[in-house]
Amino acid sequence: MTVSVSAPPPPEVRRGEGNPWLRFGARRLARLLVSLLVLVTASFAMIHLIPGDPVRGALGPTAPAELVAARRQALGLDDPLLTQYARYLQGLLTGDLGTSLSSQLPVSDVVAQRLPATLQLAVLAFLAAVLVAIPLGVAMGVLTRRGHGRRTELAFTTGSIVVATVPDFLIGVGLVSVFGVGLGWLPGAGNDTAAAYVLPVIALAVGPAAILARIVRVEMVRVLEADFVRTARAKRLPARTIHLGHALPNAVTAALTLGGLLLGAMVAGTVLVENVFAWPGLGSTIVQSILTKDYPVVQAIVLVYGLGVLLVNTAVDIAIALLDPRSTIRED
Amino acid sequence: MPHRWSRVARSPLGLVATALLVAVAALAALGPVLWGDAAEAVDTGNILAGPSAAHWAGTDNLGRDILARVLVASRLSVVLALLAVAIAVVVGLLLGTAPFLLGRRAGRLVSAAVNTAVAFPGLLLALFFAVVFGVGETGAVLAIGLAGAPAFARLVHTLVSGVAARDFVAAARVAGVGRARILVRHVLPNIAEPLVVNATIGAGSALLSFAGLSFLGLGVQSPSFDWGRLLYDGAAALYLNPAAALAPGAAVLLAGLAFNLVGESVAKGLGIEGLGVAAAGRWVVPGGAAAPATAPDPAPAEVGEPADDVVLGVRDLAVSFPGPSGPVRPVRGVSFDVRRGEAVGIVGESGCGKSLTALAVTRLVDDDARVEATRLHLLGTDLRAAQTTADRRMLGTALAVVFQDPMTSLNPAHRIGAQLAEVATHHQGMTRGRAAARAVDRLDAVRIPDPGERARQYPHEFSGGMRQRAMIGMGLMGTPALIVADEPTTALDVTVQRQVLDLLSDVRASDAVALLLISHDVAVVGEVCDRVLVMYAGRIVEDLPAAELAGARHPYTRALVDAVPDMDTDLDEPLATIPGRPVDPADVPAGCAYAARCPLADARCRGEDPPLRADPHAPGRRVACWHAGEPLPPSRVVRADLVQSP
Ligand code: SF4
Numbered sequence: 001m002t003v004s005v006s007a008p009p010p011p012e013v014r015r016g017e018g019n020p021w022l023r024f025g026a027r028r029l030a031r032l033l034v035s036l037l038v039l040v041t042a043s044f045a046m047i048h049l050i051p052g053d054p055v056r057g058a059l060g061p062t063a064p065a066e067l068v069a070a071r072r073q074a075l076g077l078d079d080p081l082l083t084q085y086a087r088y089l090q091g092l093l094t095g096d097l098g099t100s101l102s103s104q105l106p107v108s109d110v111v112a113q114r115l116p117a118t119l120q121l122a123v124l125a126f127l128a129a130v131l132v133a134i135p136l137g138v139a140m141g142v143l144t145r146r147g148h149g150r151r152t153e154l155a156f157t158t159g160s161i162v163v164a165t166v167p168d169f170l171i172g173v174g175l176v177s178v179f180g181v182g183l184g185w186l187p188g189a190g191n192d193t194a195a196a197y198v199l200p201v202i203a204l205a206v207g208p209a210a211i212l213a214r215i216v217r218v219e220m221v222r223v224l225e226a227d228f229v230r231t232a233r234a235k236r237l238p239a240r241t242i243h244l245g246h247a248l249p250n251a252v253t254a255a256l257t258l259g260g261l262l263l264g265a266m267v268a269g270t271v272l273v274e275n276v277f278a279w280p281g282l283g284s285t286i287v288q289s290i291l292t293k294d295y296p297v298v299q300a301i302v303l304v305y306g307l308g309v310l311l312v313n314t315a316v317d318i319a320i321a322l323l324d325p326r327s328t329i330r331e332d
Numbered sequence: 333m334p335h336r337w338s339r340v341a342r343s344p345l346g347l348v349a350t351a352l353l354v355a356v357a358a359l360a361a362l363g364p365v366l367w368g369d370a371a372e373a374v375d376t377g378n379i380l381a382g383p384s385a386a387h388w389a390g391t392d393n394l395g396r397d398i399l400a401r402v403l404v405a406s407r408l409s410v411v412l413a414l415l416a417v418a419i420a421v422v423v424g425l426l427l428g429t430a431p432f433l434l435g436r437r438a439g440r441l442v443s444a445a446v447n448t449a450v451a452f453p454g455l456l457l458a459l460f461f462a463v464v465f466g467v468g469e470t471g472a473v474l475a476i477g478l479a480g481a482p483a484f485a486r487l488v489h490t491l492v493s494g495v496a497a498r499d500f501v502a503a504a505r506v507a508g509v510g511r512a513r514i515l516v517r518h519v520l521p522n523i524a525e526p527l528v529v530n531a532t533i534g535a536g537s538a539l540l541s542f543a544g545l546s547f548l549g550l551g552v553q554s555p556s557f558d559w560g561r562l563l564y565d566g567a568a569a570l571y572l573n574p575a576a577a578l579a580p581g582a583a584v585l586l587a588g589l590a591f592n593l594v595g596e597s598v599a600k601g602l603g604i605e606g607l608g609v610a611a612a613g614r615w616v617v618p619g620g621a622a623a624p625a626t627a628p629d630p631a632p633a634e635v636g637e638p639a640d641d642v643v644l645g646v647r648d649l650a651v652s653f654p655g656p657s658g659p660v661r662p663v664r665g666v667s668f669d670v671r672r673g674e675a676v677g678i679v680g681e682s683g684c685g686k687s688l689t690a691l692a693v694t695r696l697v698d699d700d701a702r703v704e705a706t707r708l709h710l711l712g713t714d715l716r717a718a719q720t721t722a723d724r725r726m727l728g729t730a731l732a733v734v735f736q737d738p739m740t741s742l743n744p745a746h747r748i749g750a751q752l753a754e755v756a757t758h759h760q761g762m763t764r765g766r767a768a769a770r771a772v773d774r775l776d777a778v779r780i781p782d783p784g785e786r787a788r789q790y791p792h793e794f795s796g797g798m799r800q801r802a803m804i805g806m807g808l809m810g811t812p813a814l815i816v817a818d819e820p821t822t823a824l825d826v827t828v829q830r831q832v833l834d835l836l837s838d839v840r841a842s843d844a845v846a847l848l849l850i851s852h853d854v855a856v857v858g859e860v861c862d863r864v865l866v867m868y869a870g871r872i873v874e875d876l877p878a879a880e881l882a883g884a885r886h887p888y889t890r891a892l893v894d895a896v897p898d899m900d901t902d903l904d905e906p907l908a909t910i911p912g913r914p915v916d917p918a919d920v921p922a923g924c925a926y927a928a929r930c931p932l933a934d935a936r937c938r939g940e941d942p943p944l945r946a947d948p949h950a951p952g953r954r955v956a957c958w959h960a961g962e963p964l965p966p967s968r969v970v971r972a973d974l975v976q977s978p
Contacts, residue, residue, distance in 0.1 A: 038448050042460065049464045146698065158345055165592050167540045169547055170581045173567055177574035227740035233696055234735075235755050235806070236719075236728035245754075249745040261453075268453035272544050276567065287548050290463055298463055305456050313451055 024321055032314050039306040043299045044088045048081070050295075058101050058293035071101070075296075097303075098296035102289075107300045110285065115304065117191055118270050118281030122308075124197060125204035126263050132205070133212035134252070140213065141220020141251070142243055156217065163210040168269050172203035172276035189278040200277045204269055208262040215258050219251035226250070253320055260316030264309040271305075343600075349593030356587045359403060360410040367400040383575050390573040392565060401562055402579045409558040410587065412473055412551075413539035419477025420538070421531050424484025432492050432519070433511050443489055449482035457482070458541060462550050472551040476541050480534060487530055491523035529599045536591030543584040559584040643814045643846045644670040644693060647707035651685070651692050653700060655918055662917040663688050664870035667944075670814065673844035677857030677878065679892065680867035681914045687736075689867070690818045690850045694733050695719075711813055728759040732807020734836075736819040738799035742791040748775070748802050749787025755809040770809060778805040778835060797828030804835060815839070818850045833860055854881065854892045866892065869915035869925035872944055875954035885947060885961035887930045924958070932959040 047054055055071045056063070072078055075098075076087060091097065097107035144153040179186045179199060187196040223229065224247055232246040274283030282301050289297040383390050390398050427446055431439025449457065461475035495501060496519060504514050545551035546560025547567070554561070559580040566577030651663035663685040670676045678686040691697045693708065695715050708715045711730055713723055735741040743751055752771035756762040762770065768787070775783035778801040791799055800820060807815055817836060821829035837860060840847050851857050857864055858878045866874040866889045874886040884890050891910045912929035915921070924942055927933040936958055944956040 034444075035448050035451060038445075046460065046463055050466070146700065148699065161593065161596060162589060165536070165540070165589050166585055167544060167588075169544055170563075170585055173563065173570070173577050173581055176570060177578055181571055181574050227735060227737060228743040230696055231733075231735065231741045231803070231806075232743070234694065234731075234733040235758070236724040237754065237758055238724075241754070241758070246743050246746070250743070253745070264451070265453040265455070268455040268459075271455060271459065272548065275548055286459065287550065290459070291467065291549060295463075302456070302460055302463075306452060309452055309456065 021321075028314060028317055032310060035310050036307075039303065039310065040089065040092065041085075043303040043306070044085055046299055046302065047077075047295045054293065054295050055101075058295065074099075092303075097300040100289075100294055100297050102292050102294045102297075107296050110297055111282070111300055111304055114280065114282045114285050116281075117279060118274065118283060120191075120197075121200055121204065121270050121273070121279060121281060122263075122267050124201045126208075126266055128201055128205040129209040129212060129262070129266075130259070133209040134216055134248075134255075136209075137213040137216025137255070138220055138243060138248060138251075140217040141224065141247075144217065145221050145224045157214065160210040160214045164207050164214070166207060167272070168203050168207055169272035169276050171206050172200065172273050175199045175203055176276065191279055196277075200273050200279055203276065204266060204273045207269075208266055211262060212255060212259055215255045216251060219255055220247060223247045223251045256316055256320050260313055263312045263316070267305060267308045267312065343597055345593060346597035349590055349597055352586060352590035353594050356406065356410065356590050359406040361407070363403045363406045367403045372396065383573075390575045392569070392576060398562070398566070398573075398576050398579055401557060402559065402583050405557050405559050405562055405580065406583065406587070408552065408556065409539060409542065409560070409584065412469065412558060413476075413535055413542050415473050416476040416538040416542060417480065417531055417535045419474065420480030420484050420534060421527070423478060423481035424488050427481065427485035428488025429492055429515055429519075431489060432496055432515060446482050446485045446489065450486050454479045454483070454537075454541065455544070458545060459550075462545065467550050467553070469552050469556065472542060472545045476538055476545065479541075480538060484530070484534070488523065488527070491526060492519055495519045495522045526599075529595050532598065533592050533595030536588045536595065539584060539591065540588040543580075543588075559587075641672045642669045642709075643672055643674075643711060644848065645707055645709040646693055647705060649689065649692055649703070649705040649708065651688050651697060652702045652704075657918075659702070660918045661920075662870050663692060664920070666867070666870075666872055668865055668872065668875065670846050670848055672813070673840070673846055674863065675840060675847040675849065675861040676863045676865060677849045677851060677861035678865045678867055679851055679854050679857045681910075682852060683914045683917070684867045685870040685917070686850050686852075686867045687818050690816050690848065693848070694731060694816050695727070696733065725759045728755060729810025730813045732804070732810075732812040732815040734800070734803050734807060734815065734817040734820045737823045738796055738803055739823065741803060742794075742799055744791055747788055747790055748794065752787070752802070752806050752809055755806065759810065771805075774805040774808050775802065777808060778802065778839075780805070795828075796824050797831060800824060800828075800832050801835060804832075804839065808839065811843075812845055814846045814848065816848045816850075819852065820849070821856070822852070836860065855896045869920055870917060871925070871956065872954070873926065873956045875944070876950070877952070880950070880953070883950075885950065885953075886955050886957045887932050887959070887964060888926050890964065924956075931965050932957075932962055934959075 050057070053068070053072075055068050055075065055077065059068055059071065076084055079087075095108055097111065099105070100107055100110060103110070140152070140156050143149045144156070176189075176199065180189075186198050187193060190196055191200075220243075224243075226247075228250075229242060229247055232242045237245070270279075270281060271283035271286060273279065274281045275287055278284065282304060286298060286301040288294075289301070378391055392398055392401070427442055430442040433439075434442070457479035458475045461478050462471055465471035465474045492515075501514060501518055504518055509517075542551060542558065543560035543563060546558050547563045549564055552558045552561045557565075562580035563577055563584070566573075566575075566580060569576050646669070647667045649663060649666040650661060652659040652661040654660075662683075666685075666689055668676070678689060680686045688697065688701075692701075692703045692705075693710075693715070695703075697703060703716075705716060711726065713726055715727075717723075719727070742748070749768055749771045752774055753762075753764065753767035756767035756770050757764060760767075772783045772787050775787055780786050780798060780801055786794070786798075791802075794802065804815075815836070820836070821832050824832060833856065836847065836849075839845060847861070849857060849861055854864075858881050861878045864874075864876055864878050864881060865872050866876075866884075866886065868888050874884060874889045876884060876889075881889070881893055884893055888910075895910060910929060915925050915928075921928065921938075923938040923940055924930070924933065927937045930937065940958070942956045942958045944954050947953040947955045947960065949961060
């Protein structure tokens with residue numbers, strides 16, 4: 001078919017100067033650096049914020065004064081604060097996180113040894129949560145779209161609030177009592193076998209999955225009312241394509257923002273779950289170190305957790321920008 | 333406010349949660365008094381025992397009764413959680429109102445700090461502060477309180493900004509009232525409600541977090557005990573007596589849920605108000621009395637059997653929605669044909685059912701609507717039947733639909749080219765490559781410059797006019813026999829409207845495509861279409877050739893035509909409108925629906941609904957009026973500014 005051109009269309013206005021992606025990247029990087037600086041400073045300041053002498057606290061009231069003085073010397077706690085800060089930053093850049101007060105091992109070794117188990121747990125739990133929550137949320141969204149499934153909606157909303165309220169460590173304790181102690185099906189401690197991963201991963205994933213599924217449902221219901229979904233229906237696409245191809249990408253963008261916060265919370269959530277399951281990761285170590293006042297280790301692990309959270313948040317922002325290019329321009 | 337809060341008690345969930353919360357409060361007050369001695373009674377002959385009649389949840393490592401300890405621990409657990417949440421709210425209020433009090437610069441710094449802190453999970457902050465303040469009760473209260481503060485600060489900041497923008501605050505400022513005074517007198521009272529709701533939810537979270545911290549051994553220390561501490565001891569003996577961990581676990585969970593659910597249901601109770609009004613406004617006007625139980629049946633439609641060249645055949649089409657007092661029928665018996673290559677316009681005021689008619693004949697009405705018709709055929713396919721894959725293919729290629737708002741009708745997450753191409757891959761079996769090439773070709777056909785590059789762009793990079801052209805291009809991916817366009821130019825700039833209308837006309841002319849154009853603008857319809865259907869209150873009241881609009885015979889059509897500004901109209905004056913209100917679909921009067929606004933209305937009009945009949949005085953036309961073509965009394969059109977709203 002040919003259409004004769006009756007009038008030339010007016011020139012279209014294009015917004016913004018330069019590459020929006022570059023500006024987005026620069027902005028995001030600046031934000032990351034500021035947060036990083038705050039994090040590093042906070043972890044440095046931690047040891048100085050503790051009332052009293054941290055070394056005296058760590059060694060106990062009966063330790064000889066010479067030993068305390070020598071430790072303070074070794075940690076450089078008597079130098080001016082700025083010197084200590086500079087040395088701390090320098091150490092971080094060279095991978096030197098200090099020395100553990102209790103084991104005398106380099107803290108970086110402790111972290112390197114403990115980090116993989118924690119990472120595995122967090123990543124597996126996140127994947128499990130996403131793999132359950134998105135299909136569940138989409139299905140619930142389709143079932144409870146406008147004018148449908150009032151009862152289903154009430155049951156799902158109430159159920160998900162209740163499930164999301166249960167803290168991960170309580171789920172953990174419950175799972176161990178039932179499947180570990182009661183039925184004896186799965187190991188309730190350690191990470192020696194593949195089966196040992198099941199309960200900790202479930203304990204960590206359930207709450208976030210419930211929250212995420214709730215958000216995905218609400219977003220799906222909202223998006224299914226959108227005009228572009230009607231356009232997709234007007235194209236007579238199969239229901240599957242309309243729901244998954246057209247509605248889901250728009251529903252997931254908003255869900256991702258909260259999903260990022262959830263993933264950040266899961267990184268921290270490993271602390272409690274690791275302690276339930278005697279999981280040999282950073283979470284067990286930091287609690288032990290807090291109790292034994294091994295401050296260099298505590299400092300380093302807080303830093304690692306914080307860094308993990310920052311990286312997750314940045315990754316989520318980038319993912320959102322890729323999925324929904326409007327957000328890169330909207331921020332201008 | 334009290335009656336709004338009391339509404340919570342009426343929802344079943346809120347009722348359960350409130351009862352639970354009252355129980356928790358009673359337990360916290362009475363627990364230590366009633367079971368204090370039992371909780372401390374050591375029985376070394378019976379340590380770490382499982383549940384028994386004497387000890388329902390077993391005993392601990394000193395033989396103390398666990399259930400009694402759980403009941404006693406409720407006071408300390410709740411008190412510590414409330415202290416923590418109080419710290420969070422107070423610090424949150426200080427930080428959150430700082431931007432308002434300190435002005436721009438300092439305020440920005442504070443909110444940047446808050447935003448940075450919010451990015452870190454509460455548990456991580458709590459661990460940080462637990463290290464700084466030391467292990468123990470006091471340290472844990474401070475840690476959980478401060479860890480919760482950033483979230484409250486952000487909430488307060490958002491709420492304060494919302495209220496600060498309102499008129500009465502601006503007025504107070506102009507009057508020279510100090511910022512601190514404005515904050516206390518005007519702002520805080522207005523944010524109290526959401527703050528209390530969130531503090532309630534926050535108390536639940538604090539309770540659970542505190543249990544977590546004590547469970548790690550960083551909170552309450554022996555010999556004191558809260559639920560978390562009991563969990564810590566119980567988890568150590570999990571293999572001997574699971575009940576020792578499950579009992580405090582259940583307690584902390586129930587108490588946490590009580591706070592959370594009460595908060596959530598109050599929030600929902602307060603939020604529902606706005607939603608309810610919006611939902612009710614859609615089809616049913618508030619206060620709308622009972623829908624006509626005796627809704628008149630579709631008038632006998634005097635349209636014969638459809639001829640061979642009919643693309644779209646519609647007989648007795650009715651659309652109804654479930655309403656609070658029975659079904660509401662915004663479309664009440666519409667019959668018409670669209671012939672091959674013919675351009676038919678449907679015109680009428682908003683709410684007359686014209687858009688719904690378009691959605692119904694394209695099978696795109698919302699799921700909760702009920703569509704009935706004695707005939708609904710597109711190219712010989714019965715649209716009333718369940719759609720097979722073949723039907724969908726036919727509809728996807730032969731029927732093009734253009735919607736009112738091009739800003740929202742394209743998927744923001746997909747490239748324009750892909751949105752066009754998927755029609756071809758789904759319905760025409762094209763490969764992705766060929767479909768993409770066809771999409772570029774179609775964009776070119778609808779006069780999108782640089783179509784190759786434009787196809788790779790997203791809708792937000794298109795202007796409104798270009799998006800509407802892309803929508804038309806999408807319809808041209810197949811070989812449409814009919815384009816249904818629902819107010820295709822209403823959302824566009826005046827300069828672009830003309831281009832889109834021209835494009836529609838050109839598309840039609842070049843390929844003999846039929847057009848069903850829905851518009852509120854009788855001038856646009858008169859110009860673009862061959863035939864015009866005038867709709868009022870869900871019915872067609874007149875059907876006539878566009879060229880004969882000046883000789884319309886129905887009083888409503890004549891009023892519409894008279895309201896069109898012509899060369900003599902002073903453009904500075906407000907547009908003319910028809911006096912009176914359109915009919916509420918939930919409350920259609922008996923007799924002629926137009927009678928209330930019609931200058932020719934008489935007793936017969938008010939009693940008997942005129943059917944749509946072939947007009948004996950004008951062959952080929954249809955009209956539904958007892959007094960069609962009779963002379964009207966003068967000055968029946970009033971300027972908009974003179975119309976009194978009833
Ligand atoms: S039937 Fe009567 S009330 Fe209705 S339009 Fe005709 S004259 Fe007016």
